[in-house]
Amino acid sequence: MISAKSLVVALVAVVFCGASFAQGPTDTTFARDSVQIRQVFDEVLMHAQAHENLRHLCKEIGHRLSGSKSAQQAMDWGLDVLRDHGADTTYIMPVEVPSWTRGSVADAHAILPNGQDMALHITALGGSDPTPAGETIEGPLLVVRHLDALDTLDATGHIVLFNRAMDPLLINTGAAYGGAYDQRGNGAVAAAKAGAVGVLVRSLTHALDTLPHTGSMRYAEDVSRIPAAALSTVDASALSKAYAQARERDQTVVVRMRMDCADLGKVMQGNVIGEWRGSTHPNEIITLGGHLDSWDIGEGAHDDGSGVVHTLEALRALRAIGYTPHRTLRFVLFINEENGNRGGKKYAEMAASEHEAGLRHVAAMESDAGGFVPRGVRMDGPDLQVAMVRSWAPTLEPYNLHYFGRGGAGVDIGPLKTLEPRPLLVGLVPDGQRYFDLHHSSQDVWENVHKRELELGAATCATMLMLLDQHLPSPSN
Amino acid sequence: MISAKSLVVALVAVVFCGASFAQGPTDTTFARDSVQIRQVFDEVLMHAQAHENLRHLCKEIGHRLSGSKSAQQAMDWGLDVLRDHGADTTYIMPVEVPSWTRGSVADAHAILPNGQDMALHITALGGSDPTPAGETIEGPLLVVRHLDALDTLDATGHIVLFNRAMDPLLINTGAAYGGAYDQRGNGAVAAAKAGAVGVLVRSLTHALDTLPHTGSMRYAEDVSRIPAAALSTVDASALSKAYAQARERDQTVVVRMRMDCADLGKVMQGNVIGEWRGSTHPNEIITLGGHLDSWDIGEGAHDDGSGVVHTLEALRALRAIGYTPHRTLRFVLFINEENGNRGGKKYAEMAASEHEAGLRHVAAMESDAGGFVPRGVRMDGPDLQVAMVRSWAPTLEPYNLHYFGRGGAGVDIGPLKTLEPRPLLVGLVPDGQRYFDLHHSSQDVWENVHKRELELGAATCATMLMLLDQHLPSPSN
Numbered sequence: 042m043i044s045a046k047s048l049v050v051a052l053v054a055v056v057f058c059g060a061s062f063a064q065g066p067t068d069t070t071f072a073r074d075s076v077q078i079r080q081v082f083d084e085v086l087m088h089a090q091a092h093e094n095l096r097h098l099c100k101e102i103g104h105r106l107s108g109s110k111s112a113q114q115a116m117d118w119g120l121d122v123l124r125d126h127g128a129d130t131t132y133i134m135p136v137e138v139p140s141w142t143r144g145s146v147a148d149a150h151a152i153l154p155n156g157q158d159m160a161l162h163i164t165a166l167g168g169s170d171p172t173p174a175g176e177t178i179e180g181p182l183l184v185v186r187h188l189d190a191l192d193t194l195d196a197t198g199h200i201v202l203f204n205r206a207m208d209p210l211l212i213n214t215g216a217a218y219g220g221a222y223d224q225r226g227n228g229a230v231a232a233a234k235a236g237a238v239g240v241l242v243r244s245l246t247h248a249l250d251t252l253p254h255t256g257s258m259r260y261a262e263d264v265s266r267i268p269a270a271a272l273s274t275v276d277a278s279a280l281s282k283a284y285a286q287a288r289e290r291d292q293t294v295v296v297r298m299r300m301d302c303a304d305l306g307k308v309m310q311g312n313v314i315g316e317w318r319g320s321t322h323p324n325e326i327i328t329l330g331g332h333l334d335s336w337d338i339g340e341g342a343h344d345d346g347s348g349v350v351h352t353l354e355a356l357r358a359l360r361a362i363g364y365t366p367h368r369t370l371r372f373v374l375f376i377n378e379e380n381g382n383r384g385g386k387k388y389a390e391m392a393a394s395e396h397e398a399g400l401r402h403v404a405a406m407e408s409d410a411g412g413f414v415p416r417g418v419r420m421d422g423p424d425l426q427v428a429m430v431r432s433w434a435p436t437l438e439p440y441n442l443h444y445f446g447r448g449g450a451g452v453d454i455g456p457l458k459t460l461e462p463r464p465l466l467v468g469l470v471p472d473g474q475r476y477f478d479l480h481h482s483s484q485d486v487w488e489n490v491h492k493r494e495l496e497l498g499a500a501t502c503a504t505m506l507m508l509l510d511q512h513l514p515s516p517s518n
Numbered sequence: 519m520i521s522a523k524s525l526v527v528a529l530v531a532v533v534f535c536g537a538s539f540a541q542g543p544t545d546t547t548f549a550r551d552s553v554q555i556r557q558v559f560d561e562v563l564m565h566a567q568a569h570e571n572l573r574h575l576c577k578e579i580g581h582r583l584s585g586s587k588s589a590q591q592a593m594d595w596g597l598d599v600l601r602d603h604g605a606d607t608t609y610i611m612p613v614e615v616p617s618w619t620r621g622s623v624a625d626a627h628a629i630l631p632n633g634q635d636m637a638l639h640i641t642a643l644g645g646s647d648p649t650p651a652g653e654t655i656e657g658p659l660l661v662v663r664h665l666d667a668l669d670t671l672d673a674t675g676h677i678v679l680f681n682r683a684m685d686p687l688l689i690n691t692g693a694a695y696g697g698a699y700d701q702r703g704n705g706a707v708a709a710a711k712a713g714a715v716g717v718l719v720r721s722l723t724h725a726l727d728t729l730p731h732t733g734s735m736r737y738a739e740d741v742s743r744i745p746a747a748a749l750s751t752v753d754a755s756a757l758s759k760a761y762a763q764a765r766e767r768d769q770t771v772v773v774r775m776r777m778d779c780a781d782l783g784k785v786m787q788g789n790v791i792g793e794w795r796g797s798t799h800p801n802e803i804i805t806l807g808g809h810l811d812s813w814d815i816g817e818g819a820h821d822d823g824s825g826v827v828h829t830l831e832a833l834r835a836l837r838a839i840g841y842t843p844h845r846t847l848r849f850v851l852f853i854n855e856e857n858g859n860r861g862g863k864k865y866a867e868m869a870a871s872e873h874e875a876g877l878r879h880v881a882a883m884e885s886d887a888g889g890f891v892p893r894g895v896r897m898d899g900p901d902l903q904v905a906m907v908r909s910w911a912p913t914l915e916p917y918n919l920h921y922f923g924r925g926g927a928g929v930d931i932g933p934l935k936t937l938e939p940r941p942l943l944v945g946l947v948p949d950g951q952r953y954f955d956l957h958h959s960s961q962d963v964w965e966n967v968h969k970r971e972l973e974l975g976a977a978t979c980a981t982m983l984m985l986l987d988q989h990l991p992s993p994s995n
Contacts, residue, residue, distance in 0.1 A: 443920030
């Protein structure tokens with residue numbers, strides 16, 4: 042008779058080994074994968090250049106907004122490192138990108154009903170127009186939490202503050218960011234439609250700090266382009282409180298703001314690409330990438346210097362362990378993720394034309410969620426392929442890689458979705474609890490990236506690339 | 519005919535739902551657990567006092583080595599907070615603990631063959647004797663990597679440096695710590711047996727820094743008690759290099775060291791305990807705890823202030839959501855984990871005598887691995903109960919809790935293993951990549967604990983306590 046205990050143990054064994062039934066890696070495959078994965082992690086943890094590469098990118102080059110001179114320097118550097126790390130072909134894929142400058146002034150104050158002057162920590166949202174002629178504008182403050190609150194309010198002449206905090210109850214900070222993003226992306230349009238002359242947006246971070254966190258915003262045709270700035274969370278809370286107190290007494294808080302940011306037109310830059318030609322299926326392409334551009338405050342260390350050096354390190358490490366790729370592996374440092382995604386769109390356009398020429402993009406992976414300790418990957422693609430990746434879980438568990446969810450894999454690789462047959466898109470998922478503390482702020486600097494966590498992320502990217510190369514089925518058309 | 523795709527999807531469904539087969543929570547149980555877990559996380563993420571409690575413990579009280587006045591202050595504070603957070607009984611369980619003081623001097627220099635003086639960053643290992651009469655000792659340096667290297671070496675009159683780094687290839691930093699620990703724990707005995715007059719131990723951390731990381735060491739009867747100090751990793755590497763260069767030329771590096779630490783005898787302090795009486799099975803006890811004592815440098819913020827405030831917060835949050843425990847929940851702030859574990863041993867002794875009186879310890883959980891983002895739990899106990907906890911995985915996955923391994927659950931609760939029937943021991947597993955950067959050093963301070971990560975750990979402890987209370991079977995004897 043089988044004891045209850047044996048039964049439980051047997052069932053647990055099924056559960057914990059069951060993943061390998063899904064796509065049928067045999068014991069031999071499991072063993073071979075495990076050995077290769079260990080080689081990758083050993084190589085990276087012993088010899089990684091990721092941390093030093095990141096130091097160079099952050100400290101010698103610095104932040105690198107699309108269109109800037111430093112973005113061009115980063116492209117030149119990326120090309121050199123791709124060559125040095127073993128790409129057998131390197132090239133720039135030209136992309137026309139916007140050029141915008143933050144200028145030298147971003148100043149704001151609130152004047153409280155008692156005459157008190159409250160200095161506000163702001164910075165322009167990326168792409169914002171300056172205040173007219175770079176002069177100070179002034180208007181009564183209106184605080185709202187949701188865009189649609191403006192549907193029924195007259196904000197004529199006002200400066201609007203959107204003050205909805207990221208939801209702390211969402212475990213996934215990325216989801217909390219997504220849930221508050223509309224204020225930054227569409228706040229200027231909504232406020233302008235209601236008659237406002239300027240807009241402040243509570244910085245998208247869980248951190249209570251005095252740092253404004255910038256990011257992209259957009260204008261709409263036929264809606265007036267009003268200046269838009271990020272306001273630190275500490276200031277946003279204080280200002281909102283002062284506003285509520287003033288309203289109780291039918292008094293007004295006045296905000297003055299001034300910014301001299303400027304649109305400088307278009308510039309040709311590009312995606313930086315290194316290829317490692319496949320040995321048996323060179324016409325099938327697997328892409329790994331991060332984005333080279335960053336916002337122009339801080340150093341873009343987590344966003345997305347980490348993704349850049351993950352990509353470079355994956356190439357270096359796979360070369361170092363003597364790996365021979367079946368498919369052509371393409372290492373891509375995308376341009377312009379932050380304010381337009383023109384690099385990602387251009388790459389997908391090229392992929393479509395390559396398809397015509399007989400090349401097949403079977404998978405693409407992106408690292409654009411920071412250099413924190415990796416948790417696993419997020420996937421967007423056909424059920425069968427998602428199931429296959431999940432079947433690798435037992436070989437990845439020793440590296441604390443447990444997460445194999447579905448979801449957006451990355452902004453740069455997102456446009457590849459339009460290809461047919463659709464490639465599997467994979468996004469690295471580092472732990473996200475600290476990411477938005479630094480994101481798009483002056484604190485996203487090299488010192489705030491942990492060497493070993495960065496390396497574990499790089500090893501995870503290299504591992505996934507290797508497993509995708511070895512196990513993904515070839516497309517039938 | 520079943521398509522390959524359907525088959526894969528079905529098999530994956532088995533794999534991902536399979537955990538619930540193991541111990542048979544029904545759909546209803548799953549739903550109820552999920553709702554309760556969400557309540558716990560919401561309560562903690564909205565209203566936690568953990569971060570403020572930790573600030574008080576670290577900043578108002580500070581470090582709190584067993585036997586010290588500040589340890590006594592921490593006990594008084596802990597008792598107050600347990601009452602405030604809703605314990606219906608609170609008491610101190612007296613424990614005799616050692617009292618040792620680091621003194622005011624820990625000074626070391628190396629004199630290189632060319633006469634150069636290299637200042638070394640050291641601090642006494644906990645429990646070390648001072649240098650004789652608190653005066654400077656001097657001896658030629660001998661560097662080894664393994665204790666057994668001294669079996670065949672004459673170290674008479676030497677000062678020995680153990681310089682084996684933690685293994686960077688081990689993904690689990692705790693395992694790397696465990697693998698290097700013998701140098702700190704037993705280095706003084708091994709060196710004294712070989713005739714050495716003093717010992718330096720490379721700090722147990724992956725960080726390359728100039729901070730000595732202290733920790734416990736022991737002496738053996740009939741082996742002379744030589745002074746033992748932790749040396750920063752940067753110094754250990756530099757000194758080891760200088761030593762190798764000197765040896766090549768048959769030259770000697772001389773080390774001078776001086777420490778005035780002192781053994782102050784024994785003091786009565788105690789474990790701080792708060793109980794919440796069970797409604798249906800009050801004679802069955804589930805313990806949750808961390809240790810109140812800390813090393814006497816830094817603030818013991820991660821080690822183990824975090825475990826202390828996790829424990830307090832679990833009580834507060836379960837009260838706040840209106841939970842009614844079945845068993846008696848016991849919240850324990852242990853004393854003397856760092857240098858003797860007398861609090862943990864005493865607690866197990868009491869548990870054994872309680873057993874005689876008809877009380878049953880069914881489970882105990884400990885948080886003593888830092889305040890970083892939680893990954894899951896580690897378990898030590900009967901197979902059936904381990905399988906049961908694993909069956910909860912689907913309800914915990916939304917909180918990024920994926921790890922349900924076996925292993926040591928905690929030093930303080932470890933002695934409960936001797937009880938029969940054996941209780942299930944559970945240890946919180948936070949991410950460990952950054953832990954040893956700070957561990958036992960001057961950098962283990964409140965500022966280096968992330969509020970939200972701390973809260974997620976507290977919510978995990980509260981959740982596990984609640985699930986154990988509801989689902990663990992009662993012992994049959």
